[in-house]
Amino acid sequence: MSNGILIFAEHRDGAFNKTSFEALAAAQQLGASLNQPVVAVVLSTDAALAQEIAGYDVSKVISVESPKLNEYTPDGYTDAMEQAVRALDPQYVIMPHTYLVRDYAPKLAARFGKGLISDCVRLTAEGGSEVVFSRRIFLGKIDADVVTDGESPVFATFQSGAFRGDQAKRGAGAVMESMPVEVGEIRMQPEPAFQEVKQAVDLTKANVIVAIGRGIKGEENIAQAQALAEALGGDLAASRPICDAGWLPIDRQIGSSGQTVAPKLYIALGISGAIQHLVGMKNSDTIVAVNKDPEAPIFDIADYGIVGDIFEVMPVLTEEVKKLKG
Numbered sequence: 001m002s003n004g005i006l007i008f009a010e011h012r013d014g015a016f017n018k019t020s021f022e023a024l025a026a027a028q029q030l031g032a033s034l035n036q037p038v039v040a041v042v043l044s045t046d047a048a049l050a051q052e053i054a055g056y057d058v059s060k061v062i063s064v065e066s067p068k069l070n071e072y073t074p075d076g077y078t079d080a081m082e083q084a085v086r087a088l089d090p091q092y093v094i095m096p097h098t099y100l101v102r103d104y105a106p107k108l109a110a111r112f113g114k115g116l117i118s119d120c121v122r123l124t125a126e127g128g129s130e131v132v133f134s135r136r137i138f139l140g141k142i143d144a145d146v147v148t149d150g151e152s153p154v155f156a157t158f159q160s161g162a163f164r165g166d167q168a169k170r171g172a173g174a175v176m177e178s179m180p181v182e183v184g185e186i187r188m189q190p191e192p193a194f195q196e197v198k199q200a201v202d203l204t205k206a207n208v209i210v211a212i213g214r215g216i217k218g219e220e221n222i223a224q225a226q227a228l229a230e231a232l233g234g235d236l237a238a239s240r241p242i243c244d245a246g247w248l249p250i251d252r253q254i255g256s257s258g259q260t261v262a263p264k265l266y267i268a269l270g271i272s273g274a275i276q277h278l279v280g281m282k283n284s285d286t287i288v289a290v291n292k293d294p295e296a297p298i299f300d301i302a303d304y305g306i307v308g309d310i311f312e313v314m315p316v317l318t319e320e321v322k323k324l325k326g
């Protein structure tokens, strides 16, 4: 009988993707609710990676090994993960909803004749038995609750920010095992990874984000927001109209058609708070909104709100932050 929760921990260049720890936190929650062990799977021979994840509260870390896994390819990862899932026979396979996972996970699930419950924002395990995965539909207007027929393995991915990576529980040092796998023909030649495109930025890793909206009025004013971001050691982001106008590149866009982020601090400057924007940032730890309209919907989710003109607020905030930092 299948048992346990398998979590796929994604890495690149010797480091785990931050969302891997969020998926780990999700897997731990599920494991605790169902009283089932959590096993982490890393597709790498890098012992340091296995060791890092073994420091978390998991029962085992499996390093799935093949020379064909040195570079990511959907063929390679699907073959390797298929063998790991067949060998470990888990009830649930939990993954972060990254570009890489989006690429290969549907194919993996199809090998088992299963669907993929993708981009989940929540999970509940009522009474320790029925597991409900919630995912946003219709551009975030409705949450759909998904239950499975109970047949394992169930494949699910979690949206960045759905769980807090820093809340993944640490453990006493899990058992580490390696699992050599036979990877078949690789039909594709990998191009440089998406985030390595010049100027591309992975805002999911940022601790502080200063985001601008249409209230910034003109491209020439962005430098003021940039100064605040720099003073805070943060990254600059934007609502869609700013990127549509070409004032910032598309990889700075937050929202349903941009990135989903969950930084410690999100400062929204002149952003109204349309649902398509909110779905991308509402899981931030602390949200500060500056808007001259006291009725702006962004204030509904803000922890701190300043009703005022961003052109008055930005320089003052920047100066105060600089003073604090000495």
Ligand SMILES: Cc1cc2nc3c(=O)[nH]c(=O)nc-3n(C[C@H](O)[C@H](O)[C@H](O)COP(=O)(O)OP(=O)(O)OC[C@H]3O[C@@H](n4cnc5c(N)ncnc54)[C@H](O)[C@@H]3O)c2cc1C
Residues within 6 Å of the ligand: 139, 212, 213, 214, 215, 216, 238, 239, 240, 241, 242, 253, 254, 255, 256, 257, 258, 269, 270, 271, 272, 273, 274, 275, 276, 277, 280, 290, 291, 292, 293, 296, 308, 309, 310, 311
């Ligand atoms: C299919 C689809 C996908 C979409 N995807 C996204 C997405 O991924 N991300 C996204 O952001 N949007 C997305 N949108 C667009 C979204 O619906 C909103 O139009 C957009 O988020 C609004 O951006 P905004 O808040 O910057 O602009 P506005 O809604 O125009 O708001 C500007 C705000 O600035 C305030 N303001 C103006 N001047 C000042 C000032 N001097 N000081 C202080 N405040 C000021 C105003 O009071 C207002 O609240 C999408 C829309 C669709 C249809």
